[in-house]
Structures are given as structure tokens and as C-alpha cells.
Amino acid sequence: MPTPSLAALPIRRLTLRDLTACADLSEDRGWPREEHKWSLLLAAGKGYGIDDPDGGLVAACVVTEYGLHDRPALAAVGMVLVAERHARRGVGRRLMRHIVSAAGTTPLTLHATSYGRPLYEELGFKVTGRAEMLRGHFVPTGAPERVATRAATAEDLPTLLRLDEEVFGADRTHMITRLPAFADRLRVAEEGGRLIGYAAAWPNMDTHVVGPLIARDTDTAKALVASLAVGTDRPLRTDIDVRHEELLGWAKEHGLASVAFNSVMTYGITELPGDWTRRFAPLTVAAG
Numbered sequence: 001m002p003t004p005s006l007a008a009l010p011i012r013r014l015t016l017r018d019l020t021a022c023a024d025l026s027e028d029r030g031w032p033r034e035e036h037k038w039s040l041l042l043a044a045g046k047g048y049g050i051d052d053p054d055g056g057l058v059a060a061c062v063v064t065e066y067g068l069h070d071r072p073a074l075a076a077v078g079m080v081l082v083a084e085r086h087a088r089r090g091v092g093r094r095l096m097r098h099i100v101s102a103a104g105t106t107p108l109t110l111h112a113t114s115y116g117r118p119l120y121e122e123l124g125f126k127v128t129g130r131a132e133m134l135r136g137h138f139v140p141t142g143a144p145e146r147v148a149t150r151a152a153t154a155e156d157l158p159t160l161l162r163l164d165e166e167v168f169g170a171d172r173t174h175m176i177t178r179l180p181a182f183a184d185r186l187r188v189a190e191e192g193g194r195l196i197g198y199a200a201a202w203p204n205m206d207t208h209v210v211g212p213l214i215a216r217d218t219d220t221a222k223a224l225v226a227s228l229a230v231g232t233d234r235p236l237r238t239d240i241d242v243r244h245e246e247l248l249g250w251a252k253e254h255g256l257a258s259v260a261f262n263s264v265m266t267y268g269i270t271e272l273p274g275d276w277t278r279r280f281a282p283l284t285v286a287a288g
Helices: 016-028 035-044 091-103 117-122 154-168 218-229 245-253
Strands: 011-014 046-051 057-068 071-082 108-112 126-136 148-151 185-191 194-204 207-215 236-241 257-267 279-281
Touching: 011 091, 016 035, 016 046, 016 057, 016 071, 035 057, 035 071, 035 194, 046 091, 057 091, 071 091, 091 108, 091 117, 108 117, 117 126, 117 257, 126 245, 148 218, 154 194, 154 207, 185 218, 194 218, 207 218, 218 236, 218 245, 236 245, 236 257
Parallel strands: 071 108, 207 236
Antiparallel strands: 011 046, 046 057, 057 071, 108 257, 126 236, 126 257, 148 185, 185 194, 194 207, 207 279, 236 279
16 A cells, blocks of 8 residues: 555654653654653643554644643643654644644743754744753852742642742642652752742753742842752753853852753743742743
8 A cells, every 4th residue: 555645644643652662753753752741741731643554653842731621721832743754745844734723712821942943934933042051060159048948848839830820820739739759859948937039959861950940030040950969969950941041150150051052932922920020930842
């Protein structure tokens, strides 16, 4: 039988059963397999993919919705991948058009590389910000941090969720409640018994990714990053909003180096909701 054309292959929903195929697709494009991250995204979000008749996936992506279940306030698009053997044949454009159509009136956001940005602009996405990826072994100074931090407990979760929704601008309970199992370390910052920030460090291949990083101010963000670094021998990786210049400079002084820049893009809104002054880094660029 003749092989069907790419345009005729159906787009279907992915599940956790597709985890290995998604990791294989990442590896095919020269990315790390990132199975731990894929498992979170497929469990908390909606995966979309196109099956290859010869096995594996032609393409995949994940959409993570936030807000009310029946009326999301925002959806993050991530892990948009097309197999190398099918690249530059319109598959990514077709998949993204499907995502935009399925979203309806729900605003979308994504982090775009310079390679992917032209496609997203063609579809109507606008650049509304930038994030700088940093990576390296954190070098402590030995000086005490100005803000007290401690390990998060189950009792912190209701307050943490309220703070997160206030700063992020949409309810992401279904994602944040997975952090205690997903992350290796989850820390909170306190002042006078009041929670003023929190951050997680989760394993991704040979690094620990710092995210989300939500804090009242830069000193609080510094204290949270430093406290997370104490518990790992791995390099840290994080993606910081470039408007947080002081934190970026401090991180570079402590051993992290710039790796890349991504464009933060939106569709259907002119800027992200919430309070960017307290939102320093996403949980992951794939999910906001």
C-alpha cells in the first residue's frame, strides 16, 4: 500500500503511553530525552502528536492550560518538535495551526528559539518579552542571605497556591501540586511568619532546573536560588526574565553563564497576566 502523505496523517491526543516515543523524538532532534519533564507535561497538559506509519512520531507538542477547567485563562505551548526526516515540510505549521484552532478564545504563550520564531510570527504570535537561559555550578560566597528560607511542608501548600496564582495570574493548581513529587527540592521564603516566595529544583538529565522562581523581590529570589544550590552537586539551569537584571548579574557572579535567549511570545493577549516583578523564572519554558 502507498504511504499516506504527511498532510493526510491525523493529529491525535498523546498520553503517558507515548512517553518513550516523545523522548525518542527529542533525541532525534538532538535534544536531551528529558523523560522526567515529558512525564510531567503529558500528565498535567494536553499532548498532541502525529504518528509515523513507519513507527514513532512525526511531530509532537504539549499544551498546558491554566485557570478554570472549562474556561482556561491561559495556555502554554511547549515541546514543539518535528522529526528530522520530516523537517521543513510544513508539519510544524500544521500542528501549530491545529493548536491555535483548538484553543479557541484561550490566550496562548510560548518560549521561542530564533529558529522557531518566524513560524510563530506567521501564525500571529507577538514577542512580548525575553528570557535568558543560564547554566553552571553555583559558587557560594559564604555570606549569609538576607532572607530566611526553609524546606516547604504540606502545610505550606494552600498559601503557596494562593501566592502562585496571584503572581502567575492564573490558577495552576494541577501543576504546582505535582511539584513535591516532581522536584528534588522545594523551598519557601518567609518574613514574620508570612510566605513571600518559593522555588523548586527539579532534575533534568545532568542538571537541576530552578523553577518556578517566585519571590517578593530580588533579595528573596537570591536567597531561594542559593538555598537550592546547597542541596546539589549538579549544575543549575534556569531561564530568567531579562527585566530582572540584578538577579541575572548576581547569578553570573556566582558561576552561572549565559547559554541562550528565548523570545516570550503571546497570542490573543498583549502581555502575560500576573505580576512580572515577582515572577523571576518559569517552572519550565515548555509550560510557563
